[in-house]
Amino acid sequence: MFEAIANIPVEELARRHDAVRRHLQTVAPEAGGILVFSRLNIYYLTGTFGQGVLWLPLSGDPVLLIRKGVNRARLESGIKHVLPFKSYSELAPLCAEVGSPFTPTIAAVMNGLTWQLGKMLEAKLKGYSIMPGDHAVALAKMVKSEFELDILRRCGEKHHRCLYSILPKHLHPGMTEREISHKAWEVFFAEGHMGILRMQAHGEEAFLGHVAAGDSGNYPSAFNGPLGLRGEHPGSALMGNAGKVWKEGEPLMLDIGFQLEGYHTDKTQAYFAGPDANIPDAVRKAHDFCIEMQNWVCDNAKPGVTPAELYAYCIEQADSRGFAEGFMGLGENKVPFIGHGIGLTIDEFPPIAKGFDLPLEKGMVIAIEPKQGIRGVAMVGVENTFEITEDGARCISGDSYEMVPVE
Structure with a gap:
């Protein structure tokens, strides 16, 4: 029947x-x-x-x-x-x-x-x-077939359109994190998000993702990622908080996954409440450093290169250029990786981290997420999903990484 x-x-x-x-x-x-x-x-x-x-x-x-x-x-x-x-x-x-x-x-x-x-x-x-x-x-599961890559590419295209092209038109300073979360869901569902994000790590949960305005980006977090958040409630420390308002002059970070036909892409988009000219130098420099690290990884993540090599370069650059304290999180929020595999779960093998020496292969899909915590201000940075090709990593979740000004 x-x-x-x-x-x-x-x-x-x-x-x-x-x-x-x-x-x-x-x-x-x-x-x-x-x-x-x-x-x-x-x-x-x-x-x-x-x-x-x-x-x-x-x-x-x-x-x-x-x-x-x-x-x-x-x-x-x-x-x-x-x-x-x-x-x-x-x-x-x-x-x-x-x-x-x-x-x-x-x-x-x-x-x-x-x-x-x-x-x-x-x-x-x-x-x-x-x-x-x-x-x-x-x-x-680490190496994707063309069947899987086709789904992931379509997923990433929708993901970028939501966070970069559509959602900014619906945002404005003065919204609460919770209101931003609900607007994000509205946009994502309209574009075909299938309503669930899956985590592989035992006991880890995700729902929509992290919505962090201003100092929420450095709020103490128990989630295994660099971006802090207040979340809805201690009983559901996800999405965004109804009591936190996105104020003029604050960055806003949306670390939100997209799911299509069971497969995920991961992406973080940074916004700024105000005109581009008002972005503070410290915020702009930190964000630009994260874009630079992402682009370096993109160019160098080729078959035969190990995740440990990619991680080591980014850590060395953060240490030598004055970004060590907040790179990949402040204090207890700091995480020992700069990215991860992704597919049927958000957190697949391999972590882009020290000690992971299994070489990358063509067809792997990884999320790269260099982020920088600025004490007393916010966290900034990027995250995108990349397909490993013979010539390096190709971004499948958009090619515009700047902080989007919203007035």
Whole structure:
């Protein structure tokens, strides 16, 4: 009676399966396959946001086992074997029945399991050795296919249009952060934002993003990013605060993600309440430094270069040019990275940080976010999303980075 709204091509799914299998042989060489529990990773490997578990053997057909929503999974997924199950004790027999038996040693994506479910899995799969396999999926997701890049490019185009071209017409000094947040949502939804931002880090949340006027940009933050914010409330420290007004002479930072067809781009746009000529020299110099760092990374983020090299250059420049104190956050807000991978979640592999020496590859997508905190004033800077090409990184979220004056 029904047709799927959309499907990931079976050829694309096969490419993803092969990538996970290839990385699994390095990450967990003893394992004969991998169990995937997180719904987002199940979507990546099957095309359906299934509640259950995927068994992906090194050889043989993958098997998707679903607790709820079998009919939807069969509509959406290109996986041949989609089966219902109730207990983890059924997993091995069901997979064996369709010709993809469990192997003695099994890898698992463990960040998709609670402690309770992990212990239950061990109890139900006695006789099997289970080892971590998370990194195999993270590495596979790191390099995007043309199918994924097409979505991300369209996402980035919409993202830039919202923050740079449309939203400034709806902003004015005197608005509260909360009013700005709601106007941003209005504009984003009108352009096709699908209403959710997903984070990979356990326990981390995002809703719209950060709206920080003036000193809100340096307000103490528990979010793993450089931009501070007051947020709505301690119980929901996201978006913007109803009690904070964007005043004349203040910068405004909107660090807001866009989501299209499950994929994200990340972008921060800086605005100034007043004419361009009124931007203070300290604010302008700090913002220009961040643009310079972003552009240097863009030129140098080529296949073979490591994230650690990009990070080291930016830190050295901040230290030698008087920006060390506020670069990537003031005080406890300071973070040890200048960017991150992005895709089905905002915070994918790899971090652009010290110690990450796996070379960049063509087809990776990264967000670069040099930001500068100015004590007692604001935070300024940029963030954009880039596709790694043979010649360097190509921005897919716009090519105008200046602070936008709003009067």
